[in-house]
Amino acid sequence: MTNTTPRVLLLPGWQNSGPSHWQSRWEALYGDQRVLQDDWMWPKRGDWMMQLDEALLAQPGPVVLVAHSLGCQLVAAWAAHSRHTGRVQAALLVAPPDIERDDAPPQIATWRPIARQPLPFAAVALISSDDPFCAPERAHAMAQAWGAAALELGPLGHINGDSGLGDWPEGRAVLNSLLNTPDEDAD
Template sequence: MKCDILTLAGLWNSGPQHWQTHWEQRHPCWTRVAHRDWNNPDRDEWVAELDAAIADCEGRPILVAHSLACMLVAQWAQSCSTLKVAGAFLVAPSDVEAPSYPIDANGFKPIPLERLPFPSIVVASSNDEYVAPDRARAFAQAWGSKLVEIGPAGHINGASGYGAWPEGFAMLDDFCRDLNP
């Protein structure tokens, strides 16, 4: 399988109006990493699925994650996998340690707060119902990620009006260009 981009949807998967879905339709060579149970994700199972998807790639892929999948990337980075990725574009990381998180965290706690061993960017909203701005900043700082705060954008998903999200695609394009000058 050839892949440069692996998209990682969050809890409940990304529906037809989500920017990840729009971007995948625009770039059919991108691969959404499948998960067995989008409603009740299990960390260990999901980390293994991500590791297998990375192993299927010919080179080092770029991970494009949303919501809980940002935590998946951080968990995978701690998994001692020998595989490598080129970088990670992390949008609206969910705070699974918050009391208001909508499901059992199923192994995603505690949130890894070690520096990621690859370049990364965190895109955050000032009014995301799944992560407070100070927590998104703390994640970005701990992970060594560049932080981009885009103002009041909800959870940066289809329900928040972020369908094709051309501004986000431009950020990803810039990130990719910086990885491959």
């Protein structure tokens, strides 16, 4: 019998995800695999896309992408160009940033414009009502362009380590429902 449970690939954003970030906690709790990048401080879109392709092709079966912040932009840009999108079962896109804002950091200038093609796999975008890096209207517009369902979670900041989410079981429950799998923490 072959294992068809998809491997979770974690796609952190700019500057990576620190130890208090839910992505780091999921990596430790569930064995999810972080896609490492060569340069977290000055990210180049093409380099990050290549790293995602390599990580995806190293997996023996299907994957699910769990992206945070710039990782969401990575999913959109990668899906618009990769020939390997059929390996992706679904994507969870958490706190997509508005990289086209006038006050966006110069380190992410190479990521403009935002890729807005529909994703060829199921996706859910999780949006904070007070994200300092993206107005909810812009996040909803990106989700719509990507063909992703959008869930606004209320005021959670950038849905990162500073948001105090801990292991963030609510996020994992959304991921499990996206994959139509039972909640891993259910009794």
